[in-house]
Structures are given as structure tokens and as C-alpha cells.
Amino acid sequence: MPDLAIETHGLTKRFRSQVAVDGLDLAVPEGSVFGFLGPNGSGKTTTIRMLLGLVAATAGDARVLGADMPHHVDSVLPRVGALVEGPAFSPYLSGEANLRRFDAADRHAPRGTRSDRVALALERVGLSHAAKKKVGAYSLGMKQRLGLANALLMRRELLVLDEPTNGLDPQGTREVRSLIRSLAEGGTTVFVSSHLLAEVEQVCTHAAVMSVGRLVAHGTIDELRGRGSRVLVRTPDPGRARAVLAALGLPIEQTTVGGIRSATDASDDELVTARLGGEIERHSADGTSADGSSTDHGSADGGSADGGSATAAPESIVTALVNAGVRVRGFEIERASLEQRFVDLTGEGFDVVA
Amino acid sequence: MRARDTGASRRLIRWIPAIAAPIAIGVGVVLVPMQANAAVDLPDLTPAELLEFAASSEVEALSGTIEQRSELGIPDLSGLTGTMGGGSTGGSGDLGQGDGDGGGGDAAASATDLDDLISLATGTHTAKVYLDGSNARLQVLDRLAERNVYLSEEGAWIYDSAEKAATHLTVDQAALDALEAEAQAHADEAREQLEAELGAPLPTPEQVLDEALAKLDQTTDVSVGTDGRVAGREVYELVLEPRDAETLIGEITVAIDGDTGVALAASVTARGADEPAFSVEFTDVSFEAPDASVFAFTPPEGTEVSEHVVPIPTAAELEQRKAQAEAESGGETPRPVVHGDGWSAVVELPAAAVGAAGFDGEAAAMLGSLTERVDGGRILSTSLVTVLITDDGRVLAGAVTADRLLDAAATGR
Amino acid sequence: MSSREVHDGPLVLDARGGGGGTLSLLGSELLTLFRRRRTWALLGALALIPILIAVAVRLSGGPPTGRGPAFLDQITNNGFFVGVTAILVAIPLFLPLTIGVVAGDAIAGEASHGTLRYLLIAPAGRIRLLLVKYLAAAVFCVAAPLTVVVVGTLIGWALFPIGPVTLLSGATVGIGDALLRLLAIAAYVTVSLLGMSAIGLFLSTLTTVPVGAMAATAILAVVSQIMDALPQLEWLHPWLFTHYWLGFGDLMREPVVWDSFADNAVLQAGYLVVFGALAVSRFLTKDVLS
Structure with missing residues (x-):
């Protein structure tokens, strides 16, 4: 098992009577790109503040890069770059002066290379041209870029990015994504908090979902997706198909009259859907898919269900259906989009503020 | 976990x-x-030995800081009247350290004088003192102002920075010498006369001291208190406690330096009070001769300088004045009357002595706010001294209660 | 945000060794403070005091008599007194106001900009940051009275004759000696303001609204001076941080009386210790949510 870059046990924060974070157990493997999901107000930022020693936990403990926080703030934080709850700068200073100031605050940052490092960080986020401009005159997107530059002033072992694409245009968003990927390739653990699923889904290897201060899901991206997989059977014999699937222990979801998927299908086909429930472990090298939701054809992608009562492998489901005389005209394993999972888990839309 | x-x-x-x-x-x-x-333990002395030790003190040079504190229980009006303590440039020509008579009788009590008095009677004052045997300087440190008295063989300078005024007092040295010689002669004469009367030679200083102590003992309990520390120096404490129950004064203490015999502090405490009503003490003292530059004074440019030559009368003139004064006292100017004796004595100034001088408007108003109306006059009461101004213009004062004053005013006893 | 340059360049430089210490942070803090237009506006307002005094006296002609702050009537004779009078005028309100702005802004200002969290995760270290903030306020405490004194001397020199100076004791000293004493007065005022800066720093850790901390600090200075003027509170007077503020007159005596300088320094040190400790405790336990 790889070392953990972030590890919390029972981390809890109570503000007066309100519980912001409730018994959080988080494990972020070293080298991962970790998506930290949750609607606004679910406790993501409070958690990040506790991890960075800005807020004292009411109970539980947190370890970052192997050291207790907030006890070892001084030795841990120089190795961590962070963007917390949006960028913040002194508006009366230039972007460059702001970076120099934060760099001077870090007593481990060598003074001799400060100018070079500031210039490089600005270049990496594409702000070289605005370095001398007062931050007060920056747009939101420019501030966001400057915030990222601040996180990149030194070589970091861990980057904590809270809503890194906030305020960025689509081009900027893409740039951030590629930046995260390249940092991860360099061995940096990246902890990205976001309420934008696409962002997380596209770059992350692991993710956790928070809702109302609690962790509701935690694992690799595929594990998370897998939990929401469904079996789709296209057949003119829906009744028999349902019986077979039910016999295999797969909860039936719905039956749709054919034609929904494709108008060219035979009109008597119906689509029987059942939840796969268990996780589907994928052996494919194609770890990160290119777009949001993907549909894998079971035949092409051997998988095995594990956990839960439904322990049916796709091929055995097909065999069972055929043996039962169901005319299988189409068979799919649909891996739910993370977005679907997110809504399922949090029970909330995207803009809900708890 | x-x-x-x-x-x-x-x-x-x-x-x-x-x-x-x-x-x-x-x-x-x-x-x-x-x-x-803690841990101050000087060799034990009896009151008489302590007084003798103090009297034999030979300190001529010192510099130090004096703090004077008064808690007489009078409202502090200095802030309200707005005057920052004018000048203590009274016309007193007394060159000695001891304060002779309290102010010449020629000046009417003005508001500034009264204000000065009140400012002295309330709050805290800090001054620096410098002595080197032949020169002396008192430097009263006011906030953003200063009053100075320089004394030397050539005379005295009094400088007040707030008024930007300097007064130069000089004496006719020849006349002074003559007067001293004459006074010496008179004193010798008087002693011979006294010895003749007593039929014995005059007692030695020790005998005088013993006798004085014995006499003092009738009215006052004299004792040596616990050793303490003043200005970081170990001191004896001489305590005087009036035996008379009628006086307001509870005790008087004097701190005497255990090394040099110089009095470093004095305080007067009212009967029943814990804190002294009036105290003077060195907060810092050094017995090394101060630098000569400390005593140098030339009036700065733009200062109003008033020159005074203190007239030194001849012995004959003095006699004449005395006779004149006696003659006058028989006539218009009644002399002060003392009722009772010891600590509870009451001094009465008859109406004519004060009435004519009167107070100007502001002073009268200030007096009004300081005193309170009683049956038969107005009373100014402080924790140590009470003053009664009767409606018929007499002034009675003493370290006693208001009742005792009213009683004295009514009965004349 | 090109991904080309990820594993390269100075980023690879070893982060340890040669790092900027507390001095480096202080330098950066001072640079930030004196790069602000507001700081210069404050100093400019202070510089205006001697200028206004000198011009007013110059225009009104003859020496004013009686009323007005001490030393005012000496200005026409000697321009040296412009600086002294200006300090005297500035002490009760203007200087505390400017110090209140700088000290009250120290932490609360960062919190309101949100930069406090970035300084802390840099990591600046909470005690180190507090120390640097206090030192920066102290440097401003040096700059503020010095501005008054220097501008006062320059304008006094320009508009009035300058010559030997008569001290409170009546002694007269040369202008060189007098200017040294003026510098000592500026130092006295600096010391006087150090305790107040500690109070402002503490108040600044209590809030994220800098104006609140600034106003509270300035108001405390005024309240303290009012209490110092009430004879009923005499027992309290030696403990008030404003008690010795006007004691700089002791530097205008001959010989110089250093008692109030020493007493003032001890008192201010006491305030610094108490409110410094309060600020440290408060800041160490503070949840930074801004």
C-alpha cells in the first residue's frame, strides 16, 4: 500500500452548535490526483483549512505528508502549495510583488532564487505580461492564475487546490487540467476540491464525496463509477429477462419501450435495466477516459462484480439470459457517470448551499 | 489510534x-x-540619640529628586481654573532654607496665589534639589514648564519658564555682615543676662535637646519606628504621635538616613487614616557634589528680569520697627490670638486683619466652591487642618475638627 | 500554463539553506507598508501639522500671547520651536490616530484581504508573523514623530530665524544641541507609542474588520488621556499608557531629566508584554476563516 499524503481520522469541526465536518476519515495516496467533491457548504473548505493548520479541529486528527497537523505546520507547509477558497492578494501591490511577499513569508524559500522562481511561476500560469500590474486591476481569472502561481513558487510534494478553475474561461480550465496532469506526472500529489464534476472526473485518479459534513464515498474514480453500474438488456421478452435478472439478485430498475435508444430498432424490443450494484473492477489500461460518461460493452471488457449480493459477471448474466430463452438483442454494462453518482450520493443538485 | x-x-x-x-x-x-x-536592620537608637545623630549631620552636597504628595481632601481645581501654577515668586527675602513667615502681609490674596496654594495642597509635585555647600538649586518640574530657585553667595535667582520671568535678589553684603556682628553681640549680651537670671551657665546643646524632648513628651509620644528604605537607602524612622485626642493629626514621621543623618522623607498622617495626607520624600538621592554647571544661571534672552536688592536694616532700625509694630498692634491691627495649646491650639485672626485685604471676585468664587456653609460662617476642612471664616470676618484655624473651631469662635477659648 | 516546463528550472533548486529569515519577512513587510499610498497619506497628514502651524504663525505676524499650546509663542523668535510645538499638538490625537491605523490594520487588514491565510500557509508562522507585524508598526512609530520633527525643523528654518534655544530651565543651548534634543524627543514619542501599538495589534487579532480595530485603538488612546485628566482616578494614572506622553518636556531641561523617559519606557514595556502576550495567545488559538 502506498504512503498516504493526507490521512485523517475522525476529523471533526464544530462551530458553536453547527457541525461543519463530522468524523472525516480521509486517505489520499501519494502520487494520486485526488478529487474532493461535494456541493457548496458540504465542509470541503473547512476540511482543507484544518489540513493546512488554519483551523483547529474540534476532534480527530490529521496527518499531512506523514506529519501531524497542526503540530508540524512549519515543517509540512513549505512542501505544500495551496489555493484555498479562491485567490487573495493585496490589491495595492503588483502581482509580482504579491508573490514575492508570500515567498518571503516562507522561511525555507531561498532569497537568492526568489526573482527567478516568481518569474517562472508567473510564466507557467501565463501572467508574465501582467506581472507589474496592480492586482486590484486583475480580472477574476487572472487572480485565479496568480493564486496558482503562488502555489507553484516552490517545488511541492502536495498541491491542495480548492476550486482551481473558478472564474476561468474554458481555455483556462483546460490549461489548469493539463497543468494538474503534468504536475502529477512529476510525482506531486494533487488534492483538488471542486463542485464541478467534469473537472474531477477528467483528471483525478481518486475521489471522495462529501455531503453535509460527512464523507459519503471514497475510492478510486472507477470504484466510484462502478458502484453505479447498470445492466441494459434489449429484448422482446422483457418479462422473462426481468425474471432472470431478479433471480441473479440484480434489482430491476425500469422497463422502457423500445425506440427510445434508436428508432431503427425493432418496435417490439424493450429495454430492461437492472442495477449491477457491486463494483466492477476494470483491468483495462484505459484508466482515464476522455469524456464524461462512458458506456462499455460488456463483451469487450471483461469485468467481475464484487461485493454486495449481486455478484454476477456480465458473461454469466448473458449465459443465464440465453439459457432462459431470452432473445438477447442487445446487452450493455453502463457505467454511470460520476455526475449521476454525485447526485445519487448527495441527493442534491449543484448549487445547493446547505 | x-x-x-x-x-x-x-x-x-x-x-x-x-x-x-x-x-x-x-x-x-x-x-x-x-x-x-525587607531586611533593613540598623543599630538601635533611642529617640534622643537619633535626634542628635540627625543634628550632627554634616552633609553639605547632594542632588536628588523630591516628590511631594498631598491628599488633603480638597477638590483639585487646578485643571478647572486653567492656570498652570503661576510662580512662587513671593516677596519673601528670607535666604535661609527654613520658611520664615508665611507671606508678607502687604499683598492681597489674588486668585493666582490661591491657585498656587491649592495646587501645592493637591496632587503630586516633583522637584530636583542640588546642593554643594555654597550653592543650592531647587528645580520644580512642572509639565512642559519649570520653576527654579538658584541660591548662591551672590544672591538668588528665581526663574519661571511659564511666565518667562526672572527675579534677581541680592543683598548688601556689608550691611549683612554688620547686622550679623551686631546680632552676635546682642546674643552674647542676652546670654549673659539669662545666665545671670538663672544663676547658672546655659545648658549644653545635649541638655537643651533632652529638656526639649522632655517637654515634647508631655504632648507627644516620640519613638523610633521600624527601619525602612527611602530612595534605596536604609533609614531610621522618627515617629511623633500627638497625645492630644482633639487634634486631627495622627502622626508625623521623619525618615533619617542611617548613614549620613540627613532627613530623607517626612509625612503627616491624619488621625485614623492609613495613607499620609502630606508627604515629602526623596525618590532618588546622591551625596556627591553636583556639577558646577547645574548652579549657573544667566537669564535667557527675552526674559523679564526684575532686580531686587533686599534691604538690610541696621540693628537700630530693627528695634525701631519692633517698637512701631507694637505700637500699631495696640491700635488698629489686632494681633492673632491663640486659643488652647499644644496640638489642638487654634489660631484666631481678628476681623480687621483679613477683612480689609479681602478677596477679588475670582478668589471669592473659588473660596466659595472650596468651603461649605455652616451655622455662623464657612468652613474649609481638610484632613489635617480646618479653617473657619466667621460671618463677622474672623478667621480661625487649627489642626482640629470643625466643632472645636466653632466652639472657639463662640466662646473665645 | 504550459505543461512543458514542469520538471525544470529553478524549482528544482534545493529549498533548504539560504532561506529568508525573519529579517527577510520584515523587509518584505516594510516594503509592503511603505509601498502603500495610505502610509504616505498618513505621514503627509502628520507633516501638514508643523506646516500649518508655521504658516499660521507667520501670517498672523506678531507673537501670539497667552493662549495656545506651550512653545507656540516662541516660534517667531526661533523656528526650532515649530517642531516642538507640532509634536505637542500631534501627540494627543493625530499620532495615536495614525498609529491606530497601522497597528489596527496589522492582522485584521490581512484577514479582510484574505491574504492572512496565504501568509500562514506559506508558512509565515503565527508568532513570527505577529512579531514582524509589530516590528513594522514600531518602525512606523519611528517614522511618524520623525516626520513631524524633521518637517517642523525644515519649515521653521525656512520661515523663521533659527538660533540658540532657551530651555525650560532658562539655560540657553546651541542649535546643534537643541536639534539633538529634538531627536531625543522624537525617540521619546516613539517609545510612548510602542505600548499603544501592542494594544492595536491585539485588537487587530480579534476582528476581520480593520476599521474596527483602528477605531478602537484610537478611541482607547483618547479615553486613556481623559482618565489621566480626572483627579478622581489618580491612583490609576501611573498605569495609563498615555500617562507620560507629555513628559518629553523633561528633555528640554538643563540638566536633562531622564526620569520620565525611563518610567515611560518601563510602562510601555509592560503594555508591550501584556498585550503582546494577549495577541500571541489570541492569534495562536484563532481559527482563520477569512
Whole structure:
């Protein structure tokens, strides 16, 4: 098992009577790109503040890069770059002066290379041209870029990015994504908090979902997706198909009259859907898919269900259906989009503020 | 799971400096003076020995800081009247350290004088004193102002920075010498006369002291208190306690330097009070001769300089004045009457002595706010002294209660 | 945000060794403070005091008599007194106001900009940051009275004759000696303001609204001076941080009386310790949510 870059046990924060974070157990493997999901107000930022020693936990403990926080703030934080709850700068200073100031605050940052490092960080986020401009005159997107530059002033072992694409245009968003990927390739653990699923889904290897201060899901991206997989059977014999699937222990979801998927299908086909429930472990090298939701054809992608009562492998489901005389005209394993999972888990839309 | 102190207890630990700092300072403030006063043990002396020791003190040079404090229980009006303590440039020509008579009778009591008096009777005053045997300087440190008295063989300078006024007092040295010689002659004559009357030679100084102590003992309990520390020096404490129950004065203490015999502090405490009503003490003293430049004074440019030559009368003139004064007292100017004796004596100034001088409007108003109306007059009461101004213009004063004054005013006893 | 340059360049430089210490942070803090237009506006307002005094006296012609602050009537004779009078005028309100702005802004200002969290995760270290903030306020405490004194001397020199100076004791000293004493007065005022800066720093850790901390600090200075003027509170007077503020007159005596300088320094040190400790405790336990 790889070392953990972030590890919390029972981390809890109570503000007066309100519980912001409730018994959080988080494990972020070293080298991962970790998506930290949750609607606004679910406790993501409070958690990040506790991890960075800005807020004292009411109970539980947190370890970052192997050291207790907030006890070892001084030795841990120089190795961590962070963007917390949006960028913040002194508006009366230039972007460059702001970076120099934060760099001077870090007593481990060598003074001799400060100018070079500031210039490089600005270049990496594409702000070289605005370095001398007062931050007060920056747009939101420019501030966001400057915030990222601040996180990149030194070589970091861990980057904590809270809503890194906030305020960025689509081009900027893409740039951030590629930046995260390249940092991860360099061995940096990246902890990205976001309420934008696409962002997380596209770059992350692991993710956790928070809702109302609690962790509701935690694992690799595929594990998370897998939990929401469904079996789709296209057949003119829906009744028999349902019986077979039910016999295999797969909860039936719905039956749709054919034609929904494709108008060219035979009109008597119906689509029987059942939840796969268990996780589907994928052996494919194609770890990160290119777009949001993907549909894998079971035949092409051997998988095995594990956990839960439904322990049916796709091929055995097909065999069972055929043996039962169901005319299988189409068979799919649909891996739910993370977005679907997110809504399922949090029970909330995207803009809900708890 | 590792054991971990709770957030609450860690928070508490971090408040320790905030709690400890004021406590440490408080303890320091209480302990340091206690430490300073602890363990002072000078060789025991009887009151007589202590007085003799003080009298034989030969200190001529010193410099130090004096703090004078008054808590007489009069409202402080200095802030209200707005005058920052004018000048103590009274016309007194007395060159000696002892304050002779309290102000010449020629000046009417003005508001500034009254204000000065009040400012002296309330609050705290700091002054520096410099002595080197032949020169002396008193430097009264006012806020952003200063009053100075320079004394030397050539005369005296009085400088007031607030008024920008300097007064130069000089004496006719020849006349002074003549007067001294004559006075010496007179004194010798008087002693011979006295010895003749007594039928014995005059007693030695020790005998005088003993006799004076014996006499003092009738009215006052004289004792040596606990040794203490003043201005960082070990001191004896001479305590005078009136036996008379009628007086307001509880005790008078004088601190006498155990090394040099110089009086370093004095205080008067009212009967029943814990804190002195009036105190003067050195907060800092050094017995090394101060630098000569300290005594140098030339009136700065733009200063109003008034020159006074103090007239030195001849012995004959003095006699004449005395006779004149006696003649006058028989006539218009009644002399002060003393009722009772000892600590509870009451001095009565008959109406004519004060009435004519009167007070100007502002002074009268100030007096009005300081005194309170009683049956038969107005009373100014402080913790040590009470003054009664009767409606018929007499003034009675004494270190006694208001009732005693009213009684004296009514009965004439 | 090109991904080309990820594993390269100075980023690879070893982060340890040669790092900027507390001095480096202080330098950066001072640079930030004196790069602000507001700081210069404050100093400019202070510089205006001697200028206004000198111009007013110059225009009104003859020496004013009686009323007005001490030393005012000496200005026409000697421009040296412009600086002294200006300090005297500035002490009760203007200087505390400017110090209140700088000290009250120290932490609360960062919190309101949100930069406090970035300084802390840099990591600046909470005690180190507090120390640097206090030192920066102290440097401003040096700059503020010095501005008054220097501008006062320059304008006094420009508009009035300058010559030997008569001290409170009546002694007269040369202008060189007098200017040294003026510098000592500026130092006295600096010391006087140090305790107040500690109070402002503490108040600044209590809030994220800098104006609140600034106003509270300035108001405390005024309240303290009012209490110092009430004879009923005489027992309290030696403990008030404003008690010795006007004691700089002792530097205008001959010989110089250093008692009030020493007493003042001890008192201010006491305030610094108490409110410094309060600020440290408060800041260490503070949840930074801004």
C-alpha cells in the first residue's frame, strides 16, 4: 500500500452548535490526483483549512505528508502549495510583488532564487505580461492564475487546490487540467476540491464525496463509477429477462419501450435495466477516459462484480439470459457517470448551499 | 489510534502567556518594593540619640529628586481654573532654607496665589534639589514648564519658564555682615543676662535637646519606628504621635538616613487614616557634589528680569520697627490670638486683619466652591487642618475638627 | 500554463539553506507598508501639522500671547520651536490616530484581504508573523514623530530665524544641541507609542474588520488621556499608557531629566508584554476563516 499524503481520522469541526465536518476519515495516496467533491457548504473548505493548520479541529486528527497537523505546520507547509477558497492578494501591490511577499513569508524559500522562481511561476500560469500590474486591476481569472502561481513558487510534494478553475474561461480550465496532469506526472500529489464534476472526473485518479459534513464515498474514480453500474438488456421478452435478472439478485430498475435508444430498432424490443450494484473492477489500461460518461460493452471488457449480493459477471448474466430463452438483442454494462453518482450520493443538485 | 490531547486543552495552553504576563507584572509590582523594604536592620537608637545623630549631620552636597504628595481632601481645581501654577515668586527675602513667615502681609490674596496654594495642597509635585555647600538649586518640574530657585553667595535667582520671568535678589553684603556682628553681640549680651537670671551657665546643646524632648513628651509620644528604605537607602524612622485626642493629626514621621543623618522623607498622617495626607520624600538621592554647571544661571534672552536688592536694616532700625509694630498692634491691627495649646491650639485672626485685604471676585468664587456653609460662617476642612471664616470676618484655624473651631469662635477659648 | 516546463528550472533548486529569515519577512513587510499610498497619506497628514502651524504663525505676524499650546509663542523668535510645538499638538490625537491605523490594520487588514491565510500557509508562522507585524508598526512609530520633527525643523528654518534655544530651565543651548534634543524627543514619542501599538495589534487579532480595530485603538488612546485628566482616578494614572506622553518636556531641561523617559519606557514595556502576550495567545488559538 502506498504512503498516504493526507490521512485523517475522525476529523471533526464544530462551530458553536453547527457541525461543519463530522468524523472525516480521509486517505489520499501519494502520487494520486485526488478529487474532493461535494456541493457548496458540504465542509470541503473547512476540511482543507484544518489540513493546512488554519483551523483547529474540534476532534480527530490529521496527518499531512506523514506529519501531524497542526503540530508540524512549519515543517509540512513549505512542501505544500495551496489555493484555498479562491485567490487573495493585496490589491495595492503588483502581482509580482504579491508573490514575492508570500515567498518571503516562507522561511525555507531561498532569497537568492526568489526573482527567478516568481518569474517562472508567473510564466507557467501565463501572467508574465501582467506581472507589474496592480492586482486590484486583475480580472477574476487572472487572480485565479496568480493564486496558482503562488502555489507553484516552490517545488511541492502536495498541491491542495480548492476550486482551481473558478472564474476561468474554458481555455483556462483546460490549461489548469493539463497543468494538474503534468504536475502529477512529476510525482506531486494533487488534492483538488471542486463542485464541478467534469473537472474531477477528467483528471483525478481518486475521489471522495462529501455531503453535509460527512464523507459519503471514497475510492478510486472507477470504484466510484462502478458502484453505479447498470445492466441494459434489449429484448422482446422483457418479462422473462426481468425474471432472470431478479433471480441473479440484480434489482430491476425500469422497463422502457423500445425506440427510445434508436428508432431503427425493432418496435417490439424493450429495454430492461437492472442495477449491477457491486463494483466492477476494470483491468483495462484505459484508466482515464476522455469524456464524461462512458458506456462499455460488456463483451469487450471483461469485468467481475464484487461485493454486495449481486455478484454476477456480465458473461454469466448473458449465459443465464440465453439459457432462459431470452432473445438477447442487445446487452450493455453502463457505467454511470460520476455526475449521476454525485447526485445519487448527495441527493442534491449543484448549487445547493446547505 | 494515537493518544491526542483535545483541541480544547491545547487552546488553554496557548492562553497561558496571556494570563501569565499580567500576573508576573502584578507580582513584580507587589514584590519588588517588599523586597526593597525587607531586611533593613540598623543599630538601635533611642529617640534622643537619633535626634542628635540627625543634628550632627554634616552633609553639605547632594542632588536628588523630591516628590511631594498631598491628599488633603480638597477638590483639585487646578485643571478647572486653567492656570498652570503661576510662580512662587513671593516677596519673601528670607535666604535661609527654613520658611520664615508665611507671606508678607502687604499683598492681597489674588486668585493666582490661591491657585498656587491649592495646587501645592493637591496632587503630586516633583522637584530636583542640588546642593554643594555654597550653592543650592531647587528645580520644580512642572509639565512642559519649570520653576527654579538658584541660591548662591551672590544672591538668588528665581526663574519661571511659564511666565518667562526672572527675579534677581541680592543683598548688601556689608550691611549683612554688620547686622550679623551686631546680632552676635546682642546674643552674647542676652546670654549673659539669662545666665545671670538663672544663676547658672546655659545648658549644653545635649541638655537643651533632652529638656526639649522632655517637654515634647508631655504632648507627644516620640519613638523610633521600624527601619525602612527611602530612595534605596536604609533609614531610621522618627515617629511623633500627638497625645492630644482633639487634634486631627495622627502622626508625623521623619525618615533619617542611617548613614549620613540627613532627613530623607517626612509625612503627616491624619488621625485614623492609613495613607499620609502630606508627604515629602526623596525618590532618588546622591551625596556627591553636583556639577558646577547645574548652579549657573544667566537669564535667557527675552526674559523679564526684575532686580531686587533686599534691604538690610541696621540693628537700630530693627528695634525701631519692633517698637512701631507694637505700637500699631495696640491700635488698629489686632494681633492673632491663640486659643488652647499644644496640638489642638487654634489660631484666631481678628476681623480687621483679613477683612480689609479681602478677596477679588475670582478668589471669592473659588473660596466659595472650596468651603461649605455652616451655622455662623464657612468652613474649609481638610484632613489635617480646618479653617473657619466667621460671618463677622474672623478667621480661625487649627489642626482640629470643625466643632472645636466653632466652639472657639463662640466662646473665645 | 504550459505543461512543458514542469520538471525544470529553478524549482528544482534545493529549498533548504539560504532561506529568508525573519529579517527577510520584515523587509518584505516594510516594503509592503511603505509601498502603500495610505502610509504616505498618513505621514503627509502628520507633516501638514508643523506646516500649518508655521504658516499660521507667520501670517498672523506678531507673537501670539497667552493662549495656545506651550512653545507656540516662541516660534517667531526661533523656528526650532515649530517642531516642538507640532509634536505637542500631534501627540494627543493625530499620532495615536495614525498609529491606530497601522497597528489596527496589522492582522485584521490581512484577514479582510484574505491574504492572512496565504501568509500562514506559506508558512509565515503565527508568532513570527505577529512579531514582524509589530516590528513594522514600531518602525512606523519611528517614522511618524520623525516626520513631524524633521518637517517642523525644515519649515521653521525656512520661515523663521533659527538660533540658540532657551530651555525650560532658562539655560540657553546651541542649535546643534537643541536639534539633538529634538531627536531625543522624537525617540521619546516613539517609545510612548510602542505600548499603544501592542494594544492595536491585539485588537487587530480579534476582528476581520480593520476599521474596527483602528477605531478602537484610537478611541482607547483618547479615553486613556481623559482618565489621566480626572483627579478622581489618580491612583490609576501611573498605569495609563498615555500617562507620560507629555513628559518629553523633561528633555528640554538643563540638566536633562531622564526620569520620565525611563518610567515611560518601563510602562510601555509592560503594555508591550501584556498585550503582546494577549495577541500571541489570541492569534495562536484563532481559527482563520477569512
